[in-house]
Amino acid sequence: MKILVPVKRVVDYNVKIRVKADGTGVELANVKMSMNPFDEISVEEALRQKEAGKAEEIVVVSIGPAKAEETLRTALAMGADRAILVETEDSVEPLAVAKILKGVVEAENPGLVILGKQAIDDDSNQTGQMLAALLKWGQATFASKLELGEGSAKVTREVDGGLQTIEVKLPAIVTTDLRLNEPRYASLPNIMKAKKKPLDKKAPADFGVDTAPRLKVLKTEEPGGRKAGIKVGSVAELVSSLKTAGIL
Template sequence: MKILVPVKRVVDHNVKIRVKADGSGVDLSNAKMSMNPFDEIAVEQAIRMKEAGDASEVIVVSVGPAQAQDVLRTALAMGADRAILVEAEGRVEPLAVAKILQCVAQTEEAGLVVLGKQAIDDDCNQTGQMLAALLGWSQATFASRIELAGGRALVTREIDGGLQRIEVTLPAVVTADLRLNEPRYASLPNIMKAKKKPLVQQTAGELGVDIAPRLTVVRVEEPASRATGIKVASVAELVDRLRTEAAVI
């Protein structure tokens, strides 16, 4: 079984982003870019499945600019077998990404797609569910555990109020939550080896997918800021202020 792992190049999670003064977007010039942390967990999961003998090949795919090769090389260094870059410039919405991934999953005859539950830039939390819909496959979102057996996957999902266990028929799309695993660091020899692993480049146009955005971003704003608070000297003062000033207790 081939496992397909879509990965996204996003601003590194440690970077404090700034909204552009003209409201046209977020200033990412010179910002450090990395693999979306949830996708890193998905890559790790796929590699572990291959190491356990549940998968024959791990293919990573990214939709984005030419620089997205960097995150694909990272995934190859972690242990993925080969990579596909579907070049697409500008804002590519989850629906368009899902359509591109649908083409790739069908061409590669993937038996399982594992990807992060959301990207930490647009925070959409849509691509996996949309891909499952377009392929007509089952879906298991927000996975914290995946067990494969007999053409099915038993998935533990993180839901409001606790956990849920469901069984999905393969092929399926599974989206990774934080606690699925802890991704490994690539060793230096593996980083060197990854440079020789195959990386194929395509464009969205070659796949015949229309990636024109459906939504119009009118502007991007600073979030509402909070008024500066005060430090109180004692617990007694805190209780008094919560009772009288804030009237919350």
């Protein structure tokens, strides 16, 4: 089986982002960029399935600017076999990303697509579910365990109040949650080898997808702040403060 893993280049999760003063967005110039953490988990899961003999080839794909090649090289250094970059300098919404990915799936015919449950920049949590809808495939979102079988996959999902296990027919969409695995680091020799792995370049137009946004961003602003309160010296003082404030 072939596994397709879409990855997104986002602001590194350790960076404290800054909102532009003019309200037009978030400052992205000279900011460290990395692979979306949930996508790292997706790449890792695909690698583990391959290592377990359940998959033969792992193809990673990114839709984004020319620099997203770095993100794809990271995935190749982790162990993916080849990469596709659908290059666009525009910001592409989840619905359009899903439409492009549908085109990639039709060209590549994977038995499984593993995506991160959400990207940590726009926090939409939509692309996997949308891709499943467009392909008319089953979906297993927020996975914390994935067992690939013959013609189906058993997936344990993180839901409110605990876990749900479902069986989904293949081909299918799986989106990853935090506890699925701990992604590996790429070793230096593998980073060198990744530079020679094949990387195809495409454009959204190759898939006939219009990426014009459907959501018009009117403004981006800082969240309302919360002021620090007081330090209390003891448990007794804490309890009496809470009582005075009418909380207890």
